[in-house]
Amino acid sequence: MNRIFNFSAGPCTLPVPALQSAAGEFLEYKGKGMSLIEMSHRSKEYDAVHREAADLVRRLYELPDSYKVLFLGGGASLQFSMVPMNLMEPGGRCDLALTGAWSKKALADARKIGTVNLAYDGTDENFMDLPDPATLRPGAGSAYFHLTSNETIGGVQWQRFPATGSVPLVCDMSSDFVSRPLDVSQFGLIYAGAQKNAGPAGAAIVIIREDLLERSGDHLTSYLNYATHAAKDSMYNTPPVFAVYMIMKTLQWLEGLGGLEAAERMAKERSGLIYGAMAKSAGFYSCPVKEHCRSVMNVVFRLPDEELEKKFVAEALENGMSGLKGHRSVGGCRASIYNAMPVAGARTLAEFMNDFASRN
Numbered sequence: 429m430n431r432i433f434n435f436s437a438g439p440c441t442l443p444v445p446a447l448q449s450a451a452g453e454f455l456e457y458k459g460k461g462m463s464l465i466e467m468s469h470r471s472k473e474y475d476a477v478h479r480e481a482a483d484l485v486r487r488l489y490e491l492p493d494s495y496k497v498l499f500l501g502g503g504a505s506l507q508f509s510m511v512p513m514n515l516m517e518p519g520g521r522c523d524l525a526l527t528g529a530w531s532k533k534a535l536a537d538a539r540k541i542g543t544v545n546l547a548y549d550g551t552d553e554n555f556m557d558l559p560d561p562a563t564l565r566p567g568a569g570s571a572y573f574h575l576t577s578n579e580t581i582g583g584v585q586w587q588r589f590p591a592t593g594s595v596p597l598v599c600d601m602s603s604d605f606v607s608r609p610l611d612v613s614q615f616g617l618i619y620a621g622a623q624k625n626a627g628p629a630g631a632a633i634v635i636i637r638e639d640l641l642e643r644s645g646d647h648l649t650s651y652l653n654y655a656t657h658a659a660k661d662s663m664y665n666t667p668p669v670f671a672v673y674m675i676m677k678t679l680q681w682l683e684g685l686g687g688l689e690a691a692e693r694m695a696k697e698r699s700g701l702i703y704g705a706m707a708k709s710a711g712f713y714s715c716p717v718k719e720h721c722r723s724v725m726n727v728v729f730r731l732p733d734e735e736l737e738k739k740f741v742a743e744a745l746e747n748g749m750s751g752l753k754g755h756r757s758v759g760g761c762r763a764s765i766y767n768a769m770p771v772a773g774a775r776t777l778a779e780f781m782n783d784f785a786s787r788n
């Protein structure tokens with residue numbers, strides 16, 4: 429076996445102990461003569477997995493009792509529609525901070541349901557900056573305030589969040605979920621596609637404050653209604669059983685390492701190594717993102733020209749590092765360094781960056 433350092437933005441590297449544990453029990457789960465993914469989702473074996481996965485989210489975030497954890501199909505993108513459909517009256521108003529490619533998608537879907545006020549619009553800064561959260565206020569009659577805690581493509585990350593008073597703060601945390609301690613009581617709803625920090629693609633984790641479930645109107649179809657899923661503990665329909673099982677394995681690994689404090693410490697160490705290599709390069713590498721809001725999950729950088737960027741990505745691959753090409757919409761390079769990326773991976777990349785710069 430020869431596992432390489434995988435810097436892909438998602439799906440992405442997962443913890444080896446979680447993958448090994450799943451591989452070891454994949455064909456036959458706990459002496460039942462079948463794989464977990466072949467079993468009824470009503471079996472007591474799957475039920476235990478489902479509960480433990482939700483409990484792990486509760487324990488890691490120290491969730492107050494007033495929050496529900498849901499596992500839904502459709503990834504984070506389905507939440508771009510479920511959030512406005514459930515939290516806002518048709519034709520209502522909400523606020524959104526437009527900070528990059530993902531918040532742009534959330535904006536487009538919310539606009540199909542009601543009016544979206546841009547509390548912040550980073551277009552003129554090319555989405556390379558974030559505002560001081562203290563300057564942001566929800567507008568009158570706003571149903572919720574949406575932001576994207578980490579822009580996976582642009583590489584900007586909120587360090588603190590706006591205080592939105594009685595207007596619920598809704599956050600797409602797909603690419604920095606379970607990566608740092610957080611006071612969840614600041615938020616009305618948090619959602620995350622699993623495939624960056626928490627498991628495989630195809631499932632979203634939703635943390636919702638229970639009083640918000642009252643907003644989900646009867647006009648909504650069953651699956652698109654949060655209240656349907658909350659009432660059945662995400663068992664209204666067949667849940668994405670394999671994804672939930674891998675989420676459990678991944679979060680068990682994280683809890684064993686020391687939970688969110690450990691995740692944050694490692695994220696700072698990994699990102700420090702790569703930003704450090706950039707700083708040392710005397711301008712060979714440059715980060716377009718303003719320093720105060722640089723992501724510790726997705727580090728974006730440019731080289732002097734596109735030819736060198738191509739060469740960098742190709743040579744990195746020859747040296748056991750994949751996935752370093754930037755998103756097709758912005759170009760350049762990007763190192764996605766989620767929870768499961770070992771610090772050794774970031775160190776190897778930083779050393780390669782030094783070496784590549786001196787040779788070129």
Ligand SMILES: *Cc1c(COP(=O)(O)O)cnc(C)c1O
Pocket residue numbers: 438502503504505506530576578579580600601602603621622623624629630
């Ligand atoms: C990846 C990502 C999404 C989309 O997730 P899907 O599961 O593909 O729908 C949404 N928001 C952010 C911030 C992401 O990084």
